Amino acid sequence: MTAEEIRVRGTVQGVGFRPTVYRLAQACGLLGDVCNDGEGVVIRVSGTDASIEEFIRRLQQECPPLARINEIKRKCYEGEVSFDDFVISHSFSSVVKTEISPDAATCVQCKEEIFDPYSRFYRYPFNNCTHCGPRLSIIRAIPYDRCNTSMASFNLCAECTKEYNDVENRRFHAQPVACHICGPKATLERSDRKPITASMFSMLDDVDAVCTLLQRGEIVAIKGIGGIHLACDATNETAVQKLRQRKQRYHKPFALMARDIEIIENYCTVSDKERELLESSAAPIVLLKQKRLKEDKETQRHPDAGIFSSPRHRVSSSPRLLPIAPSVAPGQNTLGFMLPYTPLHHLILKRMNRPIVLTSGNISDEPQCINNEEAREKLGKIADYFLLHNREIVNRVDDSVVRVVGEQIQMIRRARGYAPAPINLPPGFNNIPHILAMGGELKNTFCLLRDGQAILSQHLGDLENAAAFTAYQDTLSLYLNLFEHKPEAIALDKHPEYLSSKLGKELAAANQIQLYSIQHHHAHIAACMAENGIPLDSPPVLGIALDGLGYGEDNTLWGGEFLLADYRHFQRLAKFKPVPMIGGEKAIKQPWRNTYAQLTSAFSWEDLKNQYGELEIIKFLENKPLNLLNQVVSKSINSPLTSSVGRLFDAVAAAIGICREECSYEGQAAIEMEALVDANTLNNHEETLNYSFNIGILDNIYCIDSHPMWQTLLNDLQQQMPLSVIAAKFHKGLAQTIVEMVNIICKQNVIKNVVLTGGVYQNSILLEQVRENLQKLGLNILTHSIIPCNDGGLSLGQAVITAAQYYL
Ligand SMILES: [Zn+2]
Numbered sequence: 020m021t022a023e024e025i026r027v028r029g030t031v032q033g034v035g036f037r038p039t040v041y042r043l044a045q046a047c048g049l050l051g052d053v054c055n056d057g058e059g060v061v062i063r064v065s066g067t068d069a070s071i072e073e074f075i076r077r078l079q080q081e082c083p084p085l086a087r088i089n090e091i092k093r094k095c096y097e098g099e100v101s102f103d104d105f106v107i108s109h110s111f112s113s114v115v116k117t118e119i120s121p122d123a124a125t126c127v128q129c130k131e132e133i134f135d136p137y138s139r140f141y142r143y144p145f146n147n148c149t150h151c152g153p154r155l156s157i158i159r160a161i162p163y164d165r166c167n168t169s170m171a172s173f174n175l176c177a178e179c180t181k182e183y184n185d186v187e188n189r190r191f192h193a194q195p196v197a198c199h200i201c202g203p204k205a206t207l208e209r210s211d212r213k214p215i216t217a218s219m220f221s222m223l224d225d226v227d228a229v230c231t232l233l234q235r236g237e238i239v240a241i242k243g244i245g246g247i248h249l250a251c252d253a254t255n256e257t258a259v260q261k262l263r264q265r266k267q268r269y270h271k272p273f274a275l276m277a278r279d280i281e282i283i284e285n286y287c288t289v290s291d292k293e294r295e296l297l298e299s300s301a302a303p304i305v306l307l308k309q310k311r312l313k314e315d316k317e318t319q320r321h322p323d324a325g326i327f328s329s330p331r332h333r334v335s336s337s338p339r340l341l342p343i344a345p346s347v348a349p350g351q352n353t354l355g356f357m358l359p360y361t362p363l364h365h366l367i368l369k370r371m372n373r374p375i376v377l378t379s380g381n382i383s384d385e386p387q388c389i390n391n392e393e394a395r396e397k398l399g400k401i402a403d404y405f406l407l408h409n410r411e412i413v414n415r416v417d418d419s420v421v422r423v424v425g426e427q428i429q430m431i432r433r434a435r436g437y438a439p440a441p442i443n444l445p446p447g448f449n450n451i452p453h454i455l456a457m458g459g460e461l462k463n464t465f466c467l468l469r470d471g472q473a474i475l476s477q478h479l480g481d482l483e484n485a486a487a488f489t490a491y492q493d494t495l496s497l498y499l500n501l502f503e504h505k506p507e508a509i510a511l512d513k514h515p516e517y518l519s520s521k522l523g524k525e526l527a528a529a530n531q532i533q534l535y536s537i538q539h540h541h542a543h544i545a546a547c548m549a550e551n552g553i554p555l556d557s558p559p560v561l562g563i564a565l566d567g568l569g570y571g572e573d574n575t576l577w578g579g580e581f582l583l584a585d586y587r588h589f590q591r592l593a594k595f596k597p598v599p600m601i602g603g604e605k606a607i608k609q610p611w612r613n614t615y616a617q618l619t620s621a622f623s624w625e626d627l628k629n630q631y632g633e634l635e636i637i638k639f640l641e642n643k644p645l646n647l648l649n650q651v652v653s654k655s656i657n658s659p660l661t662s663s664v665g666r667l668f669d670a671v672a673a674a675i676g677i678c679r680e681e682c683s684y685e686g687q688a689a690i691e692m693e694a695l696v697d698a699n700t701l702n703n704h705e706e707t708l709n710y711s712f713n714i715g716i717l718d719n720i721y722c723i724d725s726h727p728m729w730q731t732l733l734n735d736l737q738q739q740m741p742l743s744v745i746a747a748k749f750h751k752g753l754a755q756t757i758v759e760m761v762n763i764i765c766k767q768n769v770i771k772n773v774v775l776t777g778g779v780y781q782n783s784i785l786l787e788q789v790r791e792n793l794q795k796l797g798l799n800i801l802t803h804s805i806i807p808c809n810d811g812g813l814s815l816g817q818a819v820i821t822a823a824q825y826y827l
C-alpha cells in the first residue's frame with residue numbers, strides 16, 4: 020500500500036470534476052479524499068501502486084466534458100495515512116480563485132432525457148446538468164451558488180434536491196438544475212397581445228407550437244440562453260424578406276440554425292474540423308462554404324444513389340430539398356450555421372426538416388434584447404409571436420462566430436461558449452498586478468489581467484451605439500466584482516475619441532489608478548504574440564497589421580503597417596501609402612470616396628478622364644461634387660490621411676462596382692469582393708498575372724504605393740475582364756507585395772516570427788495567400804485562433820503591453 024498526493028491544475032472547478040474523482044476512486048478501490056483549493060483540485064489517495072496508476076489513467080480519459088486538465092503533479096503523501104473511505108472534503112480555507120465557466124451547449128444525456136417520454140425531464144426546455152447549461156448568462160455575484168444566479172427564485176423540488184445532493188449523480192452541485200415542477204417555464208404569446216387558443220395548432224406545447232408557426236412563415240422572437248433571437252423559416256423567401264424589412268437590416272447575412280449536421284450538409288460542405296466546432300460545447304456559428312445547389316440535384320439523380328445504396332440516401336430521396344432563401348446571405352459564398360445549443364432549441368427544431376434563421380433580436384445597431392418587457396416593446400413590430408421564459412438573462416452573451424481557414428480555427432466573434440474562460444499568458448507574465456484594458460471602439464471587448472491569466476469579456480459590440488456603451492459599463496463593473504479585480508493600472512487605445520478611452524480616463528482619475536495609452540496596431544500584434552505563447556523577453560517579431568483604422572504615432576490613421584515589435588517597444592518599418600479619407604467617417608460608409616482618393620493620389624483627374632473616361636466608375640465619380648471634395652482635401656478639412664488596407668479594399672471593391680455608393684454593414688465591400696474571387700485565377704501560379712505595387716521610401720520608411728495596381732486594374736476594366744478575375748488578381752497581387760516587403764525587411768533584420776493581425780485578415784483568401792508564401796521563406800507565421808484578429812482582440816494586447824512595459 021502507498022499513499023500519494025495528486026494535484027490537478029486547469030479548468031477543474033464547477034465542472035463536475037470532484038464527483039468524477041470520487042467515482043473513479045471508488046471504482047479503483049482507493050481510499051482518501053478530494054477537495055478544491057486556490058490552485059485547482061487536490062486528491063489524496065491510498066491503495067496499491069497498480070490501482071493508483073489505473074486511477075490516474077482513467078482520470079485523464081474520463082475527464083468530464085467541460086473540464087480541462089493542464090497539469091497533474093504527483094508526490095508521496097507525507098501525512099499520516101488513516102483513510103477509511105473516499106470522501107469529497109470541504110474546500111480548504113485558502114482563497115479560492117474564482118472561475119466562471121462559459122455557457123455550455125446541452126450535453127448528450129440531457130438531450131436524450133428531453134426526448135424520452137419516460138424521463139421526468141421529457142420535453143423540459145431548461146434541462147441541464149454539471150456538463151451543460153447556462154453559466155455566465157445567469158450569474159450575478161460570487162461565489163457561483165444558485166442564490167447568486169437568476170435561478171435563485173426557483174426553489175428546488177424534492178426530486179431535484181435529491182439529484183443535486185447525490186455525489187454519484189450528473190446533477191451533483193449543478194447550480195441551474197431544474198425540472199417541470201420547480202424550474203423556469205416557456206410561454207408563447209402573440210405580439211398583438213391577443214390570447215392564443217390551443218385550437219390554433221395541433222401541438223404538444225408552447226415550444227412545439229413555435230415549429231408550426233415557423234413552418235407557416237411567421238416571425239417568432241425566441242428567448243434563449245444569452246439573448247432574444249428573431250427566427251423564421253430560412254427557406255421561405257417571403258418570410259426572410261419580411262424579417263429584413265421589419266428589422267431594417269437589408270444586407271448583413273443572417274445566421275442559421277439546423278436540427279442536425281445532415282441538414283447543414285445539404286447546403287454546405289462540412290470538414291471534420293468544422294463538424295467538431297459545430298458539435299462542441301461552445302456550439303458557435305460556423306461560417307461554412309455553400310454548396311452549389313445545382314451540384315446537389317445532380318448528386319440526387321446520380322445512378323449510384325439508388326434507394327438501396329445507403330441509408331442516408333434513402334432518407335434524402337423522400338423530401339425535396341428546399342434551397343436557402345436568397346435574402347438570407349446576399350452576396351456571400353458562405354453560410355453561418357449553428358446547431359441547437361439549449362433544450363429549448365432542440366425542442367423547437369425536432370419536427371423541422373429545414374434550417375431556420377436565428378438572428379439577434381434588436382433594432383438597428385443596438386445590443387440584442389435580453390428581458391421580456393424590453394423585447395415586447397422593441398420587437399413587437401418585428402415579431403408576430405414571442406416565445407419567452409421566466410429565467411432572467413443577467414449577462415447578454417451573443418452567439419460566437421468562427422470559421423476554419425486552411426486547417427486553422429479563426430475566431431471572428433468570441434462570446435457564448437468561450438467567454439469568460441481564462442487565457443493563459445506566456446512565460447514571464449506570472450507576477451503581474453491587476454491590469455484592466457478598455458479595448459477599442461468597434462467590436463469591443465475589455466480584458467482583466469491577473470496571476471498569469473487574461474480574462475477577456477464577451478463581445479460587447481460597437482460602443483458608438485448608446486445602448487451598447489451602457490451595456491459595456493454594466494458588464495465591466497460586473498466583471499470587476501465577479502473576478503474580485505482591483506486594477507492597479509488601466510490601459511487604453513491612443514485614440515482620444517474612443518468612448519472606451521474616455522471611460523478609462525474617468526475611472527483612472529476617480530480611483531487614482533495609473534493610466535497608459537497603447538498604440539492600436541502594437542496592441543494587435545502583442546495580442547497575437549500572447550495568444551501564441553511568445554515568452555516575455557523574446558526577440559522582436561515582424562508584425563503585419565492590416566485593418567480598418569487605428570490611431571497612429573504620427574497622428575494620422577494607420578491600418579497597413581509593418582512593425583518590428585516586442586511586448587515593450589515597436590518600430591514602424593513600412594506602411595501603405597497614406598491617402599486622404601475624404602469626409603472622415605463618411606469614407607467608411609461610402610466606399611467610392613476611397614476610390615476617388617486612391618485614384619487621384621495616383622493620377623491627375625484630367626488623365627483619368629482622357630484615358631478611362633468611358634469606364635463606369637469614372638462616370639460615377641464625375642457625378643459627385645468633385646470640386647468640393649478637392650477643396651476639402653486641399654484644406655485638410657475632415658480628411659485625415661490613412662494607410663489603411665481596409666480602405667484600400669473598399670476602394671477596389673467600389674471601382675469594380677461592389678457597394679459603390681454605400682455599405683450597409685462594416686466590411687461589406689471587402690466581404691462581397693472576397694466572395695466574388697475567381698477560383699481558377701486564384702489557383703494559377705503565373706505570378707505575372709497578379710497586380711503589382713511599387714515599394715519605395717516615404718518619410719524614411721518603406722512605402723507600398725498602389726499606383727501600378729490601379730493602372731492595370733483600370734486597363735483590365737477597359738478590356739472588360741470578368742470582375743471575378745480582377746478581384747482574384749487584386750487579392751493575389753496584394754499578398755505577393757506583402758511577401759516582397761517582408762523579404763526586403765528580412766535582409767536587414769533578423770526575423771523568425773511573423774505576426775499577421777488586424778481585421779483585414781478575416782479575408783481568408785488574403786490570409787492563406789500571405790501565410791503560405793511567407794512559410795515558403797522559412798518564416799514562422801503566427802495568426803489568431805482563440806481571440807479575434809479584429810478589434811475584439813485589442814484589449815488583450817493593451818493589457819500585456821502595459822504589464823511588460825511598466826511592471827516587468
Ligand atoms: Zn447535461
Ligand SMILES: [Zn+2]
Pocket residue numbers: 175176177178179180197198199200201202
Ligand atoms: Zn425539480
